[in-house]
Amino acid sequence: MTSPTSPNSPNSPRRPTGSAGPAGPSAAAVRTGLILAVCCLGQFMFVLDVASVNVAVPVIAEALGFDMAGLHWLYNSYAIALCGFMMLGGRLADLYGQRRVFLAGGVIFTVAALAGGLAQGPASMVAARGLQGLGAAILVPVTLTVLGTTFTGGPRRTRA
Numbered sequence: 001m002t003s004p005t006s007p008n009s010p011n012s013p014r015r016p017t018g019s020a021g022p023a024g025p026s027a028a029a030v031r032t033g034l035i036l037a038v039c040c041l042g043q044f045m046f047v048l049d050v051a052s053v054n055v056a057v058p059v060i061a062e063a064l065g066f067d068m069a070g071l072h073w074l075y076n077s078y079a080i081a082l083c084g085f086m087m088l089g090g091r092l093a094d095l096y097g098q099r100r101v102f103l104a105g106g107v108i109f110t111v112a113a114l115a116g117g118l119a120q121g122p123a124s125m126v127a128a129r130g131l132q133g134l135g136a137a138i139l140v141p142v143t144l145t146v147l148g149t150t151f152t153g154g155p156r157r158t159r160a
Helices: 027-064 068-096 098-117 122-150 154-159
Strands: none
Touching: 027 068, 027 098, 027 122, 068 098, 068 122, 098 122
16 A cells, blocks of 8 residues: 655656646736726727617517607617717716726616616616616726726737
8 A cells, every 4th residue: 555645755746846847827917907907898898888778779669669759769769868068077087997887887778778678668778778777877988997907009009
């Protein structure tokens, strides 16, 4: 019967100390990759939301009883909130920190999307779209700021 060997015993296999083999990505590279992925997800949610409503308008109009004026408000409530509060989103990031404001914008956007999916009538759907526009107005400028401060120049910024 043999006894287990400790790493320091003479019978343990030796590893070369000079070459550790292929090194994995550094913690900084993993962190910046994760930041890039989260920022891309935020931008993707924004673009997908705009495009998906365009496709779903006939179904939304029929299911919730929208008239033509109501359908215009479905678009306008989102656009007005997005354009009206976008500068505020950037300023909030300056005051309270990019990470905190990015998360707040993402939560507002997601909760409003859920509320829109559960809407029972035109008024609640228009209100949910307005809130979604507010979330996007916070999310979009902060995403661009995070990318600009994380990837500060050169080829890494170009690739991001």
